[in-house]
Amino acid sequence: MNMHNVSWVRQDIMAASPRPSGEGSALTWAKRNLFNGWLSTTLTMASALAVTCMAMAIAPWLAHSVWHANSLAECRQILDGTPGACWGVIRDRWPQLLFGFYPSPLYWRPVLAFALLFTALAPILFRAVPQRALWFSVVYPGFAYWLIWGGSLWFPVAIYCCFVVAAAIFALTARFSRGLAAALSVLAAAIWSIHAVQPVSALATDILPIALAPVASREIGGFLLSITIGVTGIALSLPLGILLALGRRSSLPLIHLLSVTFIEFIRGVPLITLLFTASLLLNYFLPPGTNFDLILRVVIMVTLFASAYMAEVIRGGLAALPRGQYEAAEALGLDYWKAQRLVILPQALKISIPGIVNSFIGLFKDTTLVMFIGLLDPIALAAAIRANTDWQGIYWELFIFIGAVFFVFCFSMSRYSMYLERRLKTDHR
Structure with missing residues (x-):
């Protein structure tokens, strides 16, 4: 036997074989994911039972919804004892929930500001949008302020x-x-x-x-107020958080000490305490006669609070980078800021995307705390609507609507973070 003719590597390509029957079907997926063992089967059956019971309890209430009613008494009269949702309160008070006590002839101004917000965010969030549109993203904050507050x-x-x-x-x-x-x-x-x-x-x-025409801050409320505080806090807390994270890792003792002191102090104090400070105590430290808008004070405190948490999230991303990345930047002859901008921060921010978006979502939901200092966010307006004699006693419909709107915003941020992670994924595992 001639050993030189023995081939250990296949010389021809195997013909494609058909996929096994049943592979990839819904039944196979359910067996693999929902009924894979006795524990998985038990949990699946229990979950299905809970969802069925919940649907049976909620479905009649939703099926008998009333949209055209001007009071809770009129809703009950239409329902005639049948359990049902009275969405007439949303139809009757949706401008108040969205805009607070903003003058109704001027609704076009916050609506235009909100529509232009997406135009300003597009070149920042999506690669397909031309980067020359960034000039509008820079101009937008001042233009939105002018539209909402006037003057x-x-x-x-x-x-x-x-x-x-x-x-x-x-x-x-x-x-x-x-x-x-x-x-x-x-x-x-x-x-x-x-x-x-x-x-x-x-x-x-x-x-x-x-x-x-100028509009006073006390007339701004509802989701307009929540979006204003949330978007401003999100936009400002990210760059401030990056600077604080770099400052905490700095080798300069003074910068390191100031960054650590700020971060630990802010993280050790509840947000509601900072809001009360902005509302009640801050005026004592300002010159007499100073008119410092309450919403501006709240935005500053919310931004500082979010920046401290953002700094720790980004510091985690910086710490996760191997030392070789820093050494590679030094080997390229880059100075500190060029190394951070071109090598270090892009990788650290990519690692920190889940934590950053989680902080953004938490910040947006925390805007409801401003109700405790007298600002009319959606929760405070819901309480005011329920105190009205026409809608006294209504409960679930208002909070379901408010929760649904918050869910849309928070879910959108979550989905965008997943899209961003896929777009920035460079490995092929």
Whole structure:
């Protein structure tokens, strides 16, 4: 026998064989996932029984829903003793739940601001949108403020000039020292915000008056208030959290100490305490006669609270990176900020996506706590509606509607995080 003719590797390609019968069918899937052993079968049967009982209890209540009614008494009269949901309260009070006491002739302004929010987020969230549209994402916050609160258009423009002044100072002084340039930029921005915003805005208004009817913060409520606080807190807490995470890992003792102190203090205090501080105590530390809007104070406190938690989430992503990534950035000759921007942070943020989105969802739901300081969020408005004589005694319909709206927003964030994880997945396991 000639051993040189023995082939240990197949020389021809095997013909494709048909899939086994029953493989991939619904019955096979159910057997593998729902009835795989006695424990799985027991849990499946118990779950099916619980869902069936719940559906049998809720279905008649939903089947006899009443939408056209102006009071709970009218609903009960239509139902005539039959159990049923009185959705007439939603039909009657949905503008109040959405906008609070915002003037009804001006509803177009928050609706337009909310519609433009998706336009501003599109180039940030989706790769297919042209990146040159990012200029609108930058302009949008000031434009949305002007639409919702009204007043002179030149006020948000003057605030934007604060960032222009800071960028100009940084560009002029960065050649000497980046640290000094950053400090001078912050100082210039603070001076402009305190001493120049109001005069510049008033002067521009006198020259070219462009203004909308002003709306007081006490008239803003409902989901408009929750979305405003939630979106602003989410947008600001991520960059602040990144800076705090980097500061906590910094080798500079002062920056490290300040970051650790801030994070541990904020994380050790309940959010409701910070909200009471914003509502009651903050005015004692401001100059007499200072008019500091309550919603702005709440946004600041919510942002600081979320930033501390965000910093720990991102720090976990930074700690998960192998040391070789830092060494590779150093080997490429990158300075600290270029290494963080091009090598370290993209990988750390990718690892931290589930924790970041979880923090965002928690922050958005925590906006309901503002009811304890007198702001009219959807929960507070539901209590006010239930106190009205027309709807006194109604309960489930209001809270089911509010919960459903919150679920839509939170579920959308969760699904986007899953899409982002799939888009950024670079391994093929």
